[in-house]
Amino acid sequence: MTIDQLPTADAEQLQPVDALLMRRHEATLATLGLPLSDIVLLIRDDVPAVANAFAQRFTNARIHVLGARRPLTAPESAQLHRRVTYRYAASERDRLNYLRKIPRPQAIVEAGNRKRVHKLSCFKEFLFFVQPSGAYIVDELDSTHHPKYDDEQGQNLVDLLTELARADAVHPMRSQDASRMIHELSGAIESITFSGRTAIIRRSGQSYFLKLRDWEADPVLTSHFGDRWGE
Numbered sequence: 001m002t003i004d005q006l007p008t009a010d011a012e013q014l015q016p017v018d019a020l021l022m023r024r025h026e027a028t029l030a031t032l033g034l035p036l037s038d039i040v041l042l043i044r045d046d047v048p049a050v051a052n053a054f055a056q057r058f059t060n061a062r063i064h065v066l067g068a069r070r071p072l073t074a075p076e077s078a079q080l081h082r083r084v085t086y087r088y089a090a091s092e093r094d095r096l097n098y099l100r101k102i103p104r105p106q107a108i109v110e111a112g113n114r115k116r117v118h119k120l121s122c123f124k125e126f127l128f129f130v131q132p133s134g135a136y137i138v139d140e141l142d143s144t145h146h147p148k149y150d151d152e153q154g155q156n157l158v159d160l161l162t163e164l165a166r167a168d169a170v171h172p173m174r175s176q177d178a179s180r181m182i183h184e185l186s187g188a189i190e191s192i193t194f195s196g197r198t199a200i201i202r203r204s205g206q207s208y209f210l211k212l213r214d215w216e217a218d219p220v221l222t223s224h225f226g227d228r229w230g231e
Contacts, residue, residue, distance in 0.1 A: 021111060022053035025137055028200050029058065029107055032135060036061040038105040040129075042095070042112035042122065044069040047086065048079035055081035064102060066095050068112050092121060104131040111139035119157040124181070127188055127201065136201040141194075161199055165192050 039061050043050050055063045063084045071088040089095040110122050127136050164186045190202040
C-alpha cells in the first residue's frame, strides 16, 4: 500500500460542496481503468446540480445519490437526469440496505457529513461495497480538527487512513478487535492519496463478502449470548 501527500487544509475556511465536486474528482474516476456503470454519491447539498454534473460527464453510468438531510421536493426531483436515482437515507442502515440492492459501484464519493464519527463509520462500512480496483473518495476533510465537527473524542478518518498506510499499522499492544479491523481494512486497500480536502482510497483487487465485518462480530455475539459464546 502507498500513501501520498497528507492534507494541509485550512479548517477555518471550509468550502461548500457544489457542482464542482465532479470536477475535483473527474480525473480520478476517468483513470480508474474500469467501465463506469454505477457511481454512488453521499451528498447533502445542491443535489440536482451535483448529481447531474456526474451524469452528464459519465454518460454510461447510473448515478445513485444517498441523501441524509431531507427528501427532495417535487421540483428538485423533476430536475434530476434520467440516469440519477435519489434515495433519502437518513440512517447508516438505510444506506447499507440500498447499497446491498445495487451492483457494486466502481466509485463511492462521500461528501454527506463533516462530522468525525460519520466519516469514520461511512468509510469502515462502505469501502467493502466498492468494486475491486475501484475508488472510495472522501471529500470535506478540511473539517478535520474543526471544533464544530471534530469532537476529538477518538480517532478521526485522517488518523485512521495514515495508520492503515504505515507498515507497522498492527501493533501488538492494540486490542484484538482493533488489530483485526486494521488488518481487514488494509487488505482491501491498494493505495491512499491525499489531495487538499480529499482522500482517494483505491480498492485492492481482493473481493469481500458483504457481511458483518470480523472486528464487529465479537461485540455483537457477546451482547446476544454473553462472554462464553465461543466456548
